[in-house]
Structure formats: C-alpha cells, structure tokens
Amino acid sequence: MKLSDFDYYLPRKLIAQTPASKRENSRLLIFKEDKIYHQTFNKCINYINEGDVLVINDTRVFPARLYGEKIPTGGKVELLLVEEINKGFWKCLAKPSRRLKPGNNIIFSNCLKARVTGRENNGTRIISFTDPSYKEKIFEIGEIPLPPYIKTPLKEKERYQTIYSKEIGSIAAPTAGLHFTETLLENLQKKGVIIAKITLHVGLGTFRPVKTDEIELHKMEKEYMEITEETIEKINNARTRGGKIIAVGTTSVRTLETSSDERGILRAGNQKTNLFIYPGYKFKLVNGIITNFHLPKSTLFMLVCAFIGIERVQALYQEAIRLKYRFYSFGDACLFFK
Structure with missing residues (x-):
C-alpha cells in the first residue's frame, strides 16, 4: 500500500495547543453501526454497555x-x-x-x-x-517531552498524564486516556463496565514516522508491554459472556492483539512488541477503539484505517475538520466500533 493513501490536509489552527478546560469536556466523534454521533467525551458511557471491558494503558511519562x-x-x-x-x-x-x-x-x-x-x-x-x-x-x-507540534508551554504537567498513570517508562502519553476522570471511570464501573489495565511504554515504535513509499516495508521499533493474569481473566471471562472489548488508545490495541492467539484468547506476560497494524490486518480481539485524531501518514492513523477502513476514516476525519474538532495529543477523541 502507498504511504500517500494515508495522507490528508489539516488546517494548522485545528492542532490543539492546550488541553480542554476539563478532561471530560473534549468532543467525541462516535462511529457505530454505520451511524455518526457527535457528543462530549463524558457521554461515551452511553455507548459502552454492561459487561463490556474498557482496557486502559497505565504507563506514565517520565522527564525524558x-x-x-x-x-x-x-x-x-x-x-x-x-x-x-x-x-x-x-x-x-x-x-x-x-x-x-x-x-x-x-x-x-x-x-x-x-x-x-x-x-x-x-x-x-x-x-x-x-x-x-x-x-x-x-x-x-529532565523535562516532560511534549510533541514538537505543541508550541504552547504546558502550565499543568499532570495534564499530559492520564489520571491512572502508574508504571513509569513512556516518552509520550497514551493520549486517548487523557479524557478520563475519576468520576467517569467510577460511573462506568457502576454501570457494570469492567476496567482492565495493560502497560505499554510508548517509545519510538509509536511515533517514529513512516519513510517508505510502500508502507509494508516500514519496520516498527520494539516497545515494552505487559499484561497481567488479572486482566487476562477479566477479558476472557467477558468475551465468553458476549461482552465487547474496547481498547483505550492504539497502544492498548497493539498490546491486546500481540498477546492474543488466533482465537482471541489472551496470554499473560511481558515482552516487547513491534506489531505494525495496517489495512489487511485481521483483528482477533478488539471490538472498539477510543482514540484521538492522528497525524497523517502515521502508523497510528494506519491502525485506525485497518480497524474500520481507509475510505471511512478519511470521510470521518473530513467531517471532523468541517466541524472544527481539535486534533492530535491535546485534541478531541473518537470512539469507533467494528
């Protein structure tokens, strides 16, 4: 596949320079059963059902x-x-x-x-x-390494950490998780949504640009990941009961897909992953993804295209641009279902 297939034009003014005033007040574009919905992030609770599993990455950014x-x-x-x-x-x-x-x-x-x-x-x-x-x-x-497209100094350093960050080791935040608050997570659990944690330390593999015209020639750098027996049990049990697995961020997707066999059965342990997900990949486990809007031609954008299709993602991104959603790390979020 050609790298140019994953390009799109984004007006510079839509690149978010600061976080939303409140984490849960960012906007949320939802694609479910061929329908599009526009909500604020705290309304994601209405689209995630009792018995579903929300998988979060508990890595923490260090002053690298x-x-x-x-x-x-x-x-x-x-x-x-x-x-x-x-x-x-x-x-x-x-x-x-x-x-x-x-x-x-x-x-x-x-x-x-x-x-x-x-x-x-x-x-x-x-x-x-x-x-x-x-x-x-x-x-x-050391200083927390913000992405180069963010030019405005960050006043509150914790706004580039998820509220559940714990395991130190990342050089960039798993930004899909930045929208969650303690209250939102508590409300999800009260509804019967199961919260499961994985760890993937964000490194070069996540953000290094693709430089080959044929994307299949791109080699991902390896990143450390870990998944516990407790998380395995939650996810495997939920699947047997018909629950959906919703990954918060591309790092959670890659961890789950790396750790599952062809039947979608997970195995615990720690390892390094260089899994590169692009169109043509057959997802084994993940049913939904919460993720931010990603840079054109990035491996993260390619992963989302693999999940629901290139043409559909390009159309959804154009809709988000038309409605002036905020893009990238401090921007708004998407919730996509297969």
Whole structure:
C-alpha cells in the first residue's frame, strides 16, 4: 500500500495547543453501526454497555528530555532518552545528532554527566551515566517531552498524564486516556463496565514516522508491554459472556492483539512488541477503539484505517475538520466500533 493513501490536509489552527478546560469536556466523534454521533467525551458511557471491558494503558511519562553541553567545547546538546537497555546505559535521540560521536562527554545542568558510547543504524545514540544517582537526577532536571507540534508551554504537567498513570517508562502519553476522570471511570464501573489495565511504554515504535513509499516495508521499533493474569481473566471471562472489548488508545490495541492467539484468547506476560497494524490486518480481539485524531501518514492513523477502513476514516476525519474538532495529543477523541 502507498504511504500517500494515508495522507490528508489539516488546517494548522485545528492542532490543539492546550488541553480542554476539563478532561471530560473534549468532543467525541462516535462511529457505530454505520451511524455518526457527535457528543462530549463524558457521554461515551452511553455507548459502552454492561459487561463490556474498557482496557486502559497505565504507563506514565517520565522527564525524558535533557539539555546539556559537550565537554569541553560547550556545544549545546538536547537528548531524548528512549529506553534503558542496561543499568546506566540509555538509547536516545540527539539534537543536533551530527555533533555527538562515541567518546564525547556531556554535562547536564552542571550536575549529571554522561558519555556517548555508541551509535545505532537508525540514528539513535547510546549514552552511559556514571553517577549512581542518575535516575534521581534525571527526574530533577529532565523535562516532560511534549510533541514538537505543541508550541504552547504546558502550565499543568499532570495534564499530559492520564489520571491512572502508574508504571513509569513512556516518552509520550497514551493520549486517548487523557479524557478520563475519576468520576467517569467510577460511573462506568457502576454501570457494570469492567476496567482492565495493560502497560505499554510508548517509545519510538509509536511515533517514529513512516519513510517508505510502500508502507509494508516500514519496520516498527520494539516497545515494552505487559499484561497481567488479572486482566487476562477479566477479558476472557467477558468475551465468553458476549461482552465487547474496547481498547483505550492504539497502544492498548497493539498490546491486546500481540498477546492474543488466533482465537482471541489472551496470554499473560511481558515482552516487547513491534506489531505494525495496517489495512489487511485481521483483528482477533478488539471490538472498539477510543482514540484521538492522528497525524497523517502515521502508523497510528494506519491502525485506525485497518480497524474500520481507509475510505471511512478519511470521510470521518473530513467531517471532523468541517466541524472544527481539535486534533492530535491535546485534541478531541473518537470512539469507533467494528
């Protein structure tokens, strides 16, 4: 399939720069049984039934962006920590990358030193921290890495975390979950909706752009995921009773689909996934997706197209643009059913 099939034009003014005033007050575009509905997010409760399972990703974003200087030249360096591959050794993205070569030393905020120890084929660097308290210092001096299309400073840092975030490890938020509040989750549970948690730490796999004209040639980076026995039991039991499985975000979709067999039966455990879902993929488990509006040509957009069809998604996105929905991380949401 051609990358151009997943393109669309979005007016810049529709890229949300700040979160909604209240999480649950964002807009919600619903596609169910070939009908379109326009609601506020808190009305999602009317479209999710007793016995259905809502699967949420409890990952938490850590302050992965560091600003430093090369020693001894003083050249400015920006790092995005992606993954700790061994104790004290991190895979990272660097700006400007051409300045950082193996053997270079960096200091951050005059308190944390690192050394470049390697370079990978995909452009990432490997750095090592020598200070035994490096993790504490990263949390002291690091910044939460907002996407580059957000230019407005974020006043409340917790607005880029879900209210149920717990497991530290992501470099970007699973943004579909940003719309939920404690009250909404409680009301869903009172209705009989089952809440189940998975963990997928958002890394390069989720947001790295597709650069191949033939999308099948794109290789996803691996991301850590975990699914517990408790979650397995909730989902498998619900399915036997006819309940639908509704994934909050593309990360939850990929975790569930990675962990299920051809019959849709889940298995527990932790692993790394590089599952790339694009049109032609046969979903084994997921019946519904809550997700934000995604960037054109992104793997996230392709996943949604795989779920309900390219032409349908393109039409729904054009409807959202016409009605001035807000797009991307701090934007509005969709609820799509197969």
